[in-house]
Amino acid sequence: MTAVRAEGLFKVFGRGADDAVQRLRDGASRADVVAQGATPAVIDASFEVQPGEIFVVMGLSGSGKSTLIRMLNGLWEPTAGHVYVDGVDISGIDAGELRRVRQQKISMVFQHFALLPHRTVAENAAYALDIQGVPKDERRAKAAEALELVGLRGWEDRYPAQLSGGMQQRVGLARALTAGSDIMLMDEAFSALDPLIRREMQDQLLELQASLGKTVVFITHDLNEAMRLGDRIAVMRDGRIVQVGTAEEVLRDPANDYVAQFVADVDRTRVLTASSVMVPAQLEVNISAGPRVALHGMRDKQLSAAFVVARDRKLRGVVRDDDVVAAVNRGDSTLESIIVSDVASVHPDTVLAELFAPSAESVLPLAVVGDDGRLLGVIPRVTLLTAMASVAEALPEAEVVR
């Protein structure tokens, strides 16, 4: 089941909100509606977040991200549309039930930590349990567990003011973890932190998410953060979601100029992967074929080497032209004795930046080999260079030479 689903969500502030929704649905522009005194913060947003996914919402300041996330946890009621949490339409339920959903299913991590200054780290971490009326000993135990997970063991009895910003945000994370909810909503949670601490927190979130399988909706206006964290990224502009896709899809095929500008300063060599630039091998010789078949194919395609695959397309290695000629002259019936199995191969998910070294060391194209050992494609050096050239346009010079 979908963890969170938004269906035709609108939030309009100001006068004539319902009327504004109707006009937007009928095709009025945001500016038209604004001119009449309403502020559409979120316009017709629909998407699904799968359990265990990190779903990033990215957009410039004022694009509607916070408004959207506040509707996802029922803090704000949509002007129109529906939010489903674990399949339950939270727009339609009564206040008590909504409170229960918010306590049990969703926790929120804010940009400015929102810690209570006069409570200890442990008490802050256990805050949600306090509200739920969980007994003190159990609260303490759960808080200790969560603090351990975020690397704050031993800090239980300190106060927020005694902690650095990064540590305070770890307490914020721990608080979301003690609540035990499967869904975590994070609004610019790392934006106030120094770059290095921020990286650490991103790594920590990725680790926690992998081990605990939380569903995360993460808001940011930082594209690099979105790329690092997001399984999928939704790009918001002026209240609308203008694109939803994987980092690679958003980079390779920006839905419009706005997205393109947003992604222009990203180092694509760290996002585009081997599978996106590989091409079919010019010649694959089956291991069961003999040297004559290999030689024929190589002469035909004017190649000095060929990839050899097994019947199930698993890569066995390469054969070189002079070895093949010698094998034919010897009257060999198989390629077994001349296969060079030490081939430069890479995983399809390897980013371009990491292909240069293996490519430079190999005269042959790089073999792209899947987890199951099958040859998926190859990357001739010229293909890599061409891919780099189109990337270069989007990069400052210093980045390209690396």
Ligand SMILES: Nc1ncnc2c1ncn2[C@@H]1O[C@H](COP(=O)(O)OP(=O)(O)OP(=O)(O)O)[C@@H](O)[C@H]1O
């Ligand atoms: N309570 C409110 N009353 C009126 N207008 C609001 C209210 N909250 C937000 N808005 C307006 O809604 C739009 C979206 O605001 P929102 O805070 O959701 O954007 P954001 O993408 O989170 O921006 P930021 O990156 O600065 O946090 C803005 O035009 C904002 O001025």
Ligand SMILES: [Mg+2]
């Ligand atoms: Mg915001």
